[in-house]
Amino acid sequence: MATQYTVAVLGPGGTGGLLAALLTRSGHRVICLAQDSTADTLRRTGIAVRSAQFGEFTAPVQADTELREPVDACLITVKHTALDAALTRVPPTVLGDALVVPLLNGVEHPATLRARYRPDRVAPAVIRVESTRLAPGVIEHGSPFTEIDLAGDAVPRTRLDGLADALTAAGTTARAVGDETAALWAKLTFLAPFALLTTRYRLPLDEARTRHGEELEALVAEAAAVSLACGAPADPAQALRRYDAFPPGAKSSMQRDAEAGRPLELDPIGGALLRAAGRHDVPVPVTARLVRELRDAGH
Numbered sequence: 001m002a003t004q005y006t007v008a009v010l011g012p013g014g015t016g017g018l019l020a021a022l023l024t025r026s027g028h029r030v031i032c033l034a035q036d037s038t039a040d041t042l043r044r045t046g047i048a049v050r051s052a053q054f055g056e057f058t059a060p061v062q063a064d065t066e067l068r069e070p071v072d073a074c075l076i077t078v079k080h081t082a083l084d085a086a087l088t089r090v091p092p093t094v095l096g097d098a099l100v101v102p103l104l105n106g107v108e109h110p111a112t113l114r115a116r117y118r119p120d121r122v123a124p125a126v127i128r129v130e131s132t133r134l135a136p137g138v139i140e141h142g143s144p145f146t147e148i149d150l151a152g153d154a155v156p157r158t159r160l161d162g163l164a165d166a167l168t169a170a171g172t173t174a175r176a177v178g179d180e181t182a183a184l185w186a187k188l189t190f191l192a193p194f195a196l197l198t199t200r201y202r203l204p205l206d207e208a209r210t211r212h213g214e215e216l217e218a219l220v221a222e223a224a225a226v227s228l229a230c231g232a233p234a235d236p237a238q239a240l241r242r243y244d245a246f247p248p249g250a251k252s253s254m255q256r257d258a259e260a261g262r263p264l265e266l267d268p269i270g271g272a273l274l275r276a277a278g279r280h281d282v283p284v285p286v287t288a289r290l291v292r293e294l295r296d297a298g299h
């Protein structure tokens with residue numbers, strides 16, 4: 001292995017727990033940052049992964065409630081709903097020169113992180129994976145792929161490439177990409193229509209599409225128009241084709257959160273899309289209605 005990194009993982013859940021376990025397994029030192037009881041469990045049991053791609057394994061990890069030493073990178077893998085509270089565990093003075101790598105869905109959190117940490121060390125990433133935290137330290141990884149695009153227009157390219165190499169050697173497919181806006185919007189334009197439609201109608205994607213196909217097409221067209229207005233390329237036909245590849249019964253994570261009574265990432269996904277549309281005067285009537293209906297339903 002070329003470089004051994006020390007990596008902090010803030011919020012070792014579905015995505016963070018998987019990456020923490022993979023990085024540990026490939027020889028890096030990982031410090032999970034979590035609430036007290038989760039940190040206790042992780043110190044005792046490590047992280048057990050059951051994965052369609054990587055098999056079953058358990059990785060011992062360090063765990064703490066707060067970052068207390070310098071690291072090479074800090075992966076931010078909490079949900080938006082917990083971001084502000086979780087960031088208090090990572091004091092900017094301790095983090096110093098480390099890369100700050102948020103893997104959250106959405107487009108607005110990089111600004112929050114750049115206001116708190118060194119702006120030229122914030123490297124927003126997009127992750128394509130399906131991974132669930134069943135219990136503290138117990139991760140079920142269902143997708144046969146784990147793909148990560150690392151961006152950060154002001155971050156030195158060698159730093160992005162080094163982390164991408166480490167993540168790839170750990171088993172993921174990771175790469176540094178040149179255009180942060182394009183990377184984040186590509187994910188949002190794909191995710192928002194899928195999440196909003198399936199959550200609003202409480203149907204898996206295939207059924208939602210059969211019953212509300214025109215709405216899905218309108219959502220995709222609106223998201224693409226906003227993306228273009230924000231300076232990111234968009235291909236609505238390709239987005240629709242990607243949905244074709246989903247297996248019958250596929251649900252969005254927003255829909256699963258709604259079913260479980262958990263808070264939704266509605267604002268960072270739907271709300272962010274509406275705010276960007278408003279800034280650029282792009283009409284998004286279908287997106288606005290679905291977001292309103294979800295909010296009216298108490299989400």
Ligand SMILES: NC(=O)c1ccc[n+]([C@@H]2O[C@H](COP(=O)([O-])OP(=O)(O)OC[C@H]3O[C@@H](n4cnc5c(N)ncnc54)[C@H](OP(=O)(O)O)[C@@H]3O)[C@@H](O)[C@H]2O)c1
Nearest residue numbers: 011012013014015034038078082086104105129130131133
């Ligand atoms: N999961 C996926 O397949 C997937 C795929 C693509 C993108 N994403 C995005 O990745 C982000 C994370 O999602 P996820 O599914 O990984 O979430 P998750 O499974 O719910 O994990 C979040 C973790 O954050 C921890 N946490 C919550 N509040 C905290 C706090 N104040 N301090 C420290 N830790 C705290 C939770 O700890 P406890 O365990 O102690 O409750 C949990 O382990 C989201 O933006 C999501 O949209 C997820």
